[in-house]
Amino acid sequence: MxxxxxxxxxxxxxxxxxxxxxxxxxxxxxxxxxxxxxxxxxxxxxxxxxxxxxxxxxxxxxxxxxxxxxxxxxxxxxxxxxxxxxxxxxxxxxxxxxxxxxxxxxxxxxxxxxxxxxxxxxxxxxxxxxxxxxxxxxxxxxxxxxxxxxxxxMLACFDDVVSGASEGTGWRLPARDVATLAGRPAHLARHAPLWGGNLAMVQSLLATPWWPEVKGGVLFLEEVGEHPYRVERMLLQLLHAGVLARQKAILLGQFTDYRLNGHDRGYTLAKVVEQLRSQLKVPVLTGLPFGHAPTKVLLPVGAEVDLLVEGREALVLWGHMH
Structure with missing residues (x-):
């Protein structure tokens, strides 16, 4: 092996x-x-x-x-x-x-x-x-x-990467995501660079020599242990810096291990996503199986991918890189 x-x-x-x-x-x-x-x-x-x-x-x-x-x-x-x-x-x-x-x-x-x-x-x-x-x-x-x-x-995806057989991944979108895509073509991105990772780490590189100037990409993000208001604050910095608007799509993975409290009064991560969508023309998809959670696909950072939506199924494909 x-x-x-x-x-x-x-x-x-x-x-x-x-x-x-x-x-x-x-x-x-x-x-x-x-x-x-x-x-x-x-x-x-x-x-x-x-x-x-x-x-x-x-x-x-x-x-x-x-x-x-x-x-x-x-x-x-x-x-x-x-x-x-x-x-x-x-x-x-x-x-x-x-x-x-x-x-x-x-x-x-x-x-x-x-x-x-x-x-x-x-x-x-x-x-x-x-x-x-x-x-x-x-x-x-x-x-x-x-x-x-x-x-x-996760094990199956790892085996595919090790064997060179990894060609893509997919997941089922929430109904609210599908509703926001009305009128958009099935192909949201073609041969677009896939990039991203942990939100706090992505944000930390802005304006540094290690920041990749990716335009027309598919940006995926995940986070752990951060309250929704902190997630929103980090997303807003990327938004205000023009990073999000330059992408073909934003994929939100798993945001785990945080606790809401009585002060939030209905302010949830779903509200953060809703607010983000109201300020972007770029499609924002949720539920990507990646992040600080057991179920985790493997994603080729820097590879060109196709992103398409068929009904409620989202597909990220990179088989052409072989």
């Missing part, structure tokens, strides 16, 4: 049981797993100090692996942006290494996109994806961890 290099470019791994489960599951799937020597390093909240994590990224780029997989997100890559080995990262991708990750990893992916046409994959991390606890783990005394195991859709 595949040679997978596991490394830690961001936050320290605190759940070592999930780390071990993730490694074991990848091996059970038939993959050769190489673990970076500092994958379990810890310094403050990070997986080692800045120099340690930079060295780990450089080793991942030099590994010749089919997949370079992060252990987890968290925070840390923003500190490294000026020192990242951009040429080595791009060369590794050209040689066939698929860089896979999400959340904090967004800044590395968009930084590569800003420097050229390097394609990376927005997808799972080792611990939260492959290290998810299942019924067998619960039976062995690990029941404190939710026992569901790795998501089957």
């Amino acid at each position: 595949a040679h997978i290099y596991v490394y830690s470019p961001s936050g320290a791994v605190r759940d070592r049981a999930a780390f071990r489960r993730g490694i074991k599951r990848l091996q059970t799937m038939g993959h050769e797993v190489e673990v970076d020597p500092d994958a379990l390093a810890a310094w403050q909240r990070f997986a080692g100090d800045d120099a340690t994590r930079l060295a780990a990224i450089e080793r991942a780029a030099a590994s010749g692996a089919d997949v370079a997989l992060i252990t987890r997100g968290g925070y840390g890559l923003s500190r490294l942006l000026p020192q990242l080995p951009w040429r080595a990262l791009a060369r590794a991708a050209e040689r066939g290494t698929r860089w896979v990750g999400f959340s904090d990893f967004t800044v590395l992916q968009l930084g590569l996109l800003a420097r050229g046409q390097t394609v990376t994959w927005a997808g799972p991390a080792l611990c939260e994806g492959f290290g998810a606890s299942d019924a067998a783990d619960a039976a062995e005394g690990h029941g404190a961890v939710k026992a569901g195991g790795p998501d089957e859709i």
Whole structure:
């Protein structure tokens, strides 16, 4: 199968049981797993100090692996942006290494996109994806961890990427989304660059050297632990900067782990989306199965995609990149 290099470019791994489960599951799937020597390093909240994590990224780029997989997100890559080995990262991708990750990893992916046409994959991390606890783990005394195991859709998408068979993804749209598309052609975008990731990380790159000036693209966004008003504030910055209006479509993934309170009085994420649509001519679609949730498709950041809607089915297709 595949040679997978596991490394830690961001936050320290605190759940070592999930780390071990993730490694074991990848091996059970038939993959050769190489673990970076500092994958379990810890310094403050990070997986080692800045120099340690930079060295780990450089080793991942030099590994010749089919997949370079992060252990987890968290925070840390923003500190490294000026020192990242951009040429080595791009060369590794050209040689066939698929860089896979999400959340904090967004800044590395968009930084590569800003420097050229390097394609990376927005997808799972080792611990939260492959290290998810299942019924067998619960039976062995690990029941404190939710026992569901790795998501089957995520696993299937990962297999497709590893085998080179990944051609697209789709999901069922809410009825309100379909109603907003009345009068639009089925093809919302043709050969448009797909880009995006974690909303806070995307926003953080505005007006920096690592910001990709994408026009006519399909922008996908997700977030975790942010109240709807914070989500709206970040979206408004992208709106006021002209970023959203320059896209062919906006795809909103999963926005998870936040709590409303009595002060909100009906102000929900749905209201945020409604407000955004009122200020944009660009179509905004919701429900993309991507984000801080078990069910997660893999998306080729930087690839040209087609986006079409057939009834209530939304399809993002990139098979032509093969």
